[in-house]
Amino acid sequence: MVETLDNLGPNETFDVVVVGAGGAGMSAALVAAIDGARVLLVEHTEYVGGTTAYSAGTTWIPASMHAASVNRDDTSANAEAFLTRAVGERSSAAMRRAFLDAGPRAVAHIEANSDVKYRARPFHPDYLSEVEGSTLRGRALEPLPFDGRKLGRAFSLIRPPIPEFTVLGGMMVDRDDVGHLLNMTKSFASLRHAAKLLARHARDRMSSPRGTRLVMGNALIGRLLYSLLQRGVTVLTSTKVEALHSGANGIEAVTLSRINERRRVAVKGGVILASGGFNRHPKRRGEMLPGADPAWCPGAPGHSGSAQDLALAAGARFGDGALSNAFWAPVSVRKRADGTTAVFPHFLMDRGKPGMITVDKAGKRFVNENTSYHLFGIAMQKANPTTPAVPAYLVTDSEGLRKYGLGMVRPGGKGLAPFLADGYLVEGTTLDQLADKLGIDKNGLAESVARNNRYAQTGVDLDFQRGTTAYQNANGDASSTGPNKCLGPIGTAPFYAVRLYPGDIGAATGLVTDSDARVLNRADAPIDGLYACGNDMQSVMGGVYPGPGITLGPGLAFGYLAARHAAARAKQPASAALTLPLECDTHVPAR
Template sequence: METETRDLIVIGGGGAGMAAALFAALDGLHPLLVEHTALLGGTTAWSAGTTWVPGTTHAAEVGAEDDAENAAAFLRNAVGNHSSEAMRRAFLENGPRAIARLEAETEVRFRARPLHPDYIQEVAGATLRGRALEPVPFDARKLGARLALIRPPIPEFTVLGGMMVDRDDIPHLMNMTRSWASFRHAVRLLSRHAVDRLRHPRGTRLLMGNALVGRLLASLDARGVEIETEAKVEDLLHGPAGVEGVVLARGGVRRRVLARHGVILATGGFNRHPTRRAAMLPAPLAAFSPAAPGHTGELHDLAVGLGARYGEGALDNAFWAPVSVRKRADGSMAVFPHFVLDRGKPGVIAVNAAGRRFVNEATSYHLFARAMYAAHATAPTIPCFLVTDSEGLRRYGLGMVRPGGRGLAPYLADGYLTEAPTLAALAAKLGIDAAKLAETVARMNDYAARGEDPEFGRGSTAYHRVNGDGSRGLPNPNLGPIGTPPFYAIRLWPGDIGAATGLVTDTDAQVLGHDERPIGGLYACGNDMQSVMGGVYPAPGITLGPALTFAFIAARHAAGRA
C-alpha cells in the first residue's frame, strides 16, 4: 500500500472541516481535507449559516451593548452544568479571534442584523442583537466549475428551480406588484437567476449557509488546499506519538496518508450511525432528519477504539426542529424544517391528536420539538398538527406550501396538506378530537383579541415577536384569529438537526481518553465534539459559532505540535 505524508489531515468537508483546513493553511501548514460524499458543505450548506459568536466587531455595528462577562453569564444561566465552564470560556475567548482572522485573511465575511435575538430571552445576559452573525451573500461565479462541489440548498427553500432567497428577498417578491422598490428588487433577482440558468447548472447568488461554504471554498482554493471528495477513511493510524495518519480509500485505491501534525475529526456527529442513533435518541425514534447525509459516525467508532469517549451530562444528545415531509417527484423524501416561517405567525396553532395545544408555537424550533416528546407521554403528539385558516395560509403558507394560497392541488393530492370546509371536518380527516379542537381555536381567538396567551406566553418575548407579523396592527404580533374557511393543516414530526453529544475534548480541541489525557494528534470540532451548549439551544447559530471557533483552536494547536 502506497504511503504519502501531509502536514495535517482534516476529515469532514462541512463548515467545521473546511474552516479547520483553512485555519491550518493560514498557520502555514499544508493540510489535506477529506470528504466521503461527493459534495462539500455538509449540513452547513443546508442551514441559514447563522454563526453565534459574542464579542466580534459586528456587535458594535448594530449598537449591541454586550461584553464577554455578559455572554458568559448568559451561557451560565441558560446552559448551567450541562457543559464545562472552561470549554465555554475557551469558546468566548477565541470566537472573536477566529472571526477576525477569517475576515482579515480570507474571503469569509459576516454581518449582524439590527434585531436578531437570543432564543432564551428569559435569562439574564440575553441580548437582542450583535451575537448572531450571518454570512454575507457570495457571488459563486468566482468559483467557476468548482461551484459544482458545493452541496445545493434544500430545493424547497428555493424558488424558480433553484433561486435562493433570504428574509430580505421574500417581502419584495410578495409585494412586487404593489411596491416600485419591491418590483425593482424582484426584477434584479429574477434577471440574475435567468442569466445564471443559461450559463450555470444552478443559481450563483449564494445565500445563508451556501454563502459561507462558497466563501470557505474560495479561500481554500486561493491557498491551494488539497481537497479529496468521495474518499473514505478506513482506519486511524496510531503509533508512539498518538494518531499519526489514516488509511484512505478513494476510487478503488487504498493508501496510507501520514500526518506530521495530527488529524482533525469534523465529520458531523453520530446522527446517522446505524446503532448509536437508536441508542442515543429518545423514543419514538425520529424517522426524519433535515441534516445532510454525511454524518454517519463511522469515524467515532475508530476514535472510540483508540480510547475516546462520549461526553455526559447534556440536556439532550441532539438538537431538534419540527419537520414536515413529502415525497418528491424523483422519489426522494423532502424533509422541511419549520424554523421561523409559519409556527409563530398569527392565526397558526399547533395541536396534538387530543385537539389541545401543548407548546408555545413561537418558541425556538429546538424547544418545540422537545415539547412534542414531552407531550407525547400523555397524549399522541407525534405527529402533531399545524392548523390555520385560508387567511393564514394565504399570508404565511404552511411548510412547503408557499404564501399566496395558490397551487394547492399537488399538496392536497398527496396528503401533505389537508383541507376542510369546517374545523369539525378537518378534525375528522386528521383523527383529532373535534370538540377539543373547536374549543382550542375559540380560546385562541379570544387570546388574539386580548393580545395575550395566558397558557403558554406566546408573543411575550422579543424573540417571539420578531418571528410574528407586526405589520397587521394586531394586539400581539404572534396571535391572530382563526375563522375564515376553508381550514388547513399539515403534520409535523420531530427531526434531529445535529448532534449535541460528541467526543470529549480539552480546551485545545484535543480528544481525551478515559484517563482524561489527550490522545496525541487527534482533534475534534463541530458536531464531532461534545457541544459547549450541553444540549441546550439558547440562541441562533450555536452550532456553527463553536464549530468555527474550535476549528481555529484545533488548527492552531496542531500547527504548534511537532
C-alpha cells in the same frame, strides 16, 4: 486543489488532515492552511458543505469585530453570564470561556486572511431572550452573499440547498430577499430588488443547473471552498477515512479509501474530526435518539458517526449531561416527484404567526408555538403518551395560509392541488371535517381554536403565554394590527393543517475534548494528534439552544483552536510535540 484518491502518491505526508467538509471542518482546514500547514480535507459524500450548506449559515460569536456595528453595549462577560444562566451545569464553564475567548479571534483571523466575510445581523434575538444577559442583536453573524461563478468547475462541489427553500428552479433567497419578493407589488425598492434577482437568475440558468448567487449557508461554504482552493488545500470527496494509526507521537497516519482504492497518508500535526456527529449512525442513533425516525432528519447525509467510531477505538469517549443528545426542529415530510423525500424544517415562517396553532392527537395545544424550534421539538417528544404529539398538527385557516403559507406551501393560497392530492396538506370545509381527516379529536380542536380566538382578542395567551418575549415577538407578524403580534383568529374557511414531526438538526452529544479541541481519553488525557470540532465534539451548549447559530459558532471557534494547535504541532520536532505551547492557558475537559 480538488483531487481524487488515486492521484495521491504512495508516501504522501500532510501536516493536518481534516475529516468532514462542513462549516466546522472547512474552517479548520482554512485556518491550518493560513498558518502555513499542508492540509488534506477529506469528505465522505460527493459534496462539500454538510448540513451547513442547508442552513441559514448563522454563526453565534459574541463580541466579534462586527458586533459594535449593531450593538456597542454587548461584551464577552455579558455573553458568559447569559450562558451560565441558560446552560448552567450542562457543560463546562471553562469550555464555554474558551469558546467565547476564541470566537472573536477566529472571526478576525479568518477574515483577514481569506475570502470568508461575515456581517452582524441587525436584529436577531437570542432564543432565550427572557434570560438575563441575552441580546437582541450583535451575536448572530451571517456570511456575505457569494458569487459562485468564481469557483468555476468547483461550483458543482457545493451541496445544493434544500429545493423547497429555493424558488424558480434553484434561485436562493435569504430573509431580506423574501421580504422584497412578497412586497414587490407594493414597493418600488422591493420591485427593483426583485427584478435584479430575477435577471441574475435568468442569466445563471442559461449556463448552470441552479443559481450561482449564493446566500446563507451556501454562501459560507462557497467562500470557504474558494479560500481553501486559493490556499492550495487538497480536497478529496467521496472518500472515507478507514483507519487512524497511532505511533510514538500519537496519531501519525490515516488510511483512506474510495471504491477499490486505498492510501495510507502520514500526518505530522494531527487529524481533526469534523464529520457531523452520530445522527445517522446505524446503531448509536437508536440508542441516543429513541423513537426519532431517520426519515425526519433534515440534515445532510454525511453524519454517519464512522469517524467517531475510529476515535472511540483509539480511546475517546462521549460526553454526558446534556439536556438532549441532539438539537431539534419540527419538520414536515413530503415525497418529491423524483421519489426522494423532502424534509422541511419549520423554523420561523409559519408556526409562530398569528392564526396558527399546533395541537396533539387530542386536538389540544401542548406548546408555545413561538418558542424556539429546539424547545418545540423537545416538547413534541415529551407530550403525554396517551395523547401523543408525534405527529403534531399545525392548523390555520385560509387567511393564514394566504398570508404566511404552510410549510412547503408558499404564501398566496394558490397551487394547492398537488399538496392536497398527496396528503401533505389537509383541508376541511369545517374544523370538524379537518379533525376527521387528521384523525384527531374534533371537540378538542374546536375548543383549542375557540380559546385561541379569545386570546387573539385580548392579546393574552393564558395557556402558553405566546408573545411575551422579544424572541417570540420577533417571529410573530410585525404588521399585525392585533394586540399581540403572535396571536390571530382562526375562522375563515376552509381550514388547513400539515403534520409535524421532531427532526434532529444536529448532534449535541459528542467526543469529549479539552479547550484546544484535543480529544480526551477515558482518563481525561489528550490523545496526541487527535482533535474534534463541530458536531463531532461535545457541545459547549449542553444540549440547550440559547441563540441562533450555536452550532456553527462553536464549530468555527474550536476548529480555529484545533487547527492552530495541530499546525503548530506539525512544525515541532517529534520530541517537542508533547510540550508544545498551547493556544489557551487552561485545558479542561467538556462535561
